[in-house]
Amino acid sequence: MSEQPRQYLAIRPRRMRKNTFSRRLMQEHVLTTNDLIYPVFVLEGENREEEVASMPGVWRQSVDKLLETAAECVALGIPALALFPVVDQQYKSLTADEAWNPQGLVPRTVRALKAAYPELGIITDVALDPYTTHGQDGVIDDTGYVLNDETVAILVKQALCHAEAGADVVAPSDMMDGRIGAIRDALEEAGHIYTNILAYSAKYASAFYGPFRDAVGSSANLGKSNKYNYQMDPANSDEALREVALDLEEGADMVMVKPGMPYLDIVRRVKQEFGVPTYAYQVSGEYAMLKAASQNGWLDEKAVVMEAMLGFKRAGADGILTYYAMDIARWLRDSA
Numbered sequence: 001m002s003e004q005p006r007q008y009l010a011i012r013p014r015r016m017r018k019n020t021f022s023r024r025l026m027q028e029h030v031l032t033t034n035d036l037i038y039p040v041f042v043l044e045g046e047n048r049e050e051e052v053a054s055m056p057g058v059w060r061q062s063v064d065k066l067l068e069t070a071a072e073c074v075a076l077g078i079p080a081l082a083l084f085p086v087v088d089q090q091y092k093s094l095t096a097d098e099a100w101n102p103q104g105l106v107p108r109t110v111r112a113l114k115a116a117y118p119e120l121g122i123i124t125d126v127a128l129d130p131y132t133t134h135g136q137d138g139v140i141d142d143t144g145y146v147l148n149d150e151t152v153a154i155l156v157k158q159a160l161c162h163a164e165a166g167a168d169v170v171a172p173s174d175m176m177d178g179r180i181g182a183i184r185d186a187l188e189e190a191g192h193i194y195t196n197i198l199a200y201s202a203k204y205a206s207a208f209y210g211p212f213r214d215a216v217g218s219s220a221n222l223g224k225s226n227k228y229n230y231q232m233d234p235a236n237s238d239e240a241l242r243e244v245a246l247d248l249e250e251g252a253d254m255v256m257v258k259p260g261m262p263y264l265d266i267v268r269r270v271k272q273e274f275g276v277p278t279y280a281y282q283v284s285g286e287y288a289m290l291k292a293a294s295q296n297g298w299l300d301e302k303a304v305v306m307e308a309m310l311g312f313k314r315a316g317a318d319g320i321l322t323y324y325a326m327d328i329a330r331w332l333r334d335s336a
């Protein structure tokens with residue numbers, strides 16, 4: 001006996017999608033300005049602004065100009081900036097001493113930003129690549145291998161220098177082992193008990209960092225070498241959980257997954273497993289892709305950027321570091 005076909009569809013998922021009100025009621029995730037961290041590039045001098053060739057709309061700015069950008073971020077309600085220095089070649093060395101110079105570009109910029117906009121969160125990058133002549137994130141031996149413990153000792157000085165300048169959050173992005181614990185101990189000992197650590201726990205050896213290395217001028221120094229002996233293999237996922245577990249045990253307050261869009265599975269697993277504040281970095285190459293396609297008229301920029309943001313939120317990110325932060329904040333404001 002053949003089965004009778006059903007006469008009516010009891011379940012029609014499209015019913016809920018038919019009207020705007022029910023689509024709104026059914027919406028599971030929402031992006032707000034509270035989710036945004038804006039990465040900025042600072043350089044020496046006054047009244048200087050240079051657009052990054054491979055990142056149209058992204059600028060390297062001297063501190064006075066950066067203060068104007070910060071004012072806009074405050075007005076737009078962006079919670080925090082992530083600061084990256086463009087260091088003059090003359091200050092680079094094998095031992096990256098400039099990384100912890102209290103009069104260096106980063107501490108000077110932090111002091112200026114905190115004095116002008118105390119409520120704006122300032123996140124500093126803890127890593128040696130802007131300060132080494134070879135562009136690696138740490139100090140190297142004569143084979144070019146990045147030395148772990150020697151590097152961590154310098155990262156501790158760098159993090160302390162940033163905290164003393166008033167950074168709210170120090171963000172080690174170097175992937176050395178044990179640096180979170182060493183930095184946490186040093187901060188506690190120095191009385192900086194409220195300095196947050198945002199650990200780049202799962203940072204992959206990614207080709208999507210290309211435009212960033214142009215922006216800070218480390219790509220020429222790096223040449224043909226790579227970062228495979230400290231950044232993670234894109235083939236791995238369990239390893240990310242082990243890295244996050246270690247950084248949390250060592251005293252990280254927040255963890256970062258980087259890059260973003262090709263690694264949303266990692267964001268999801270980290271958030272699900274640990275339930276800690278989890279961030280994703282939509283990196284320079286992701287920005288460059290979306291920007292280039294939009295400039296060609298191949299993609300609708302606002303639509304794809306907002307869709308990408310919802311992807312991060314769905315995956316479980318509590319916030320997104322994105323070069324689009326100011327554009328997004330304006331779009332959110334104008335559609336409110």
Ligand SMILES: NCc1[nH]cc(CCC(=O)O)c1CC(=O)O
Pocket residue numbers: 125127128129137173174208209210211212213227282283284285
């Ligand atoms: N400490 C290195 C660092 N800090 C920020 C980025 C990349 C950020 C981006 O691509 O937007 C990188 C990657 C790298 O050069 O290995």
Ligand SMILES: [Mg+2]
Pocket residue numbers: 175176177178201243246247
């Ligand atoms: Mg680690």
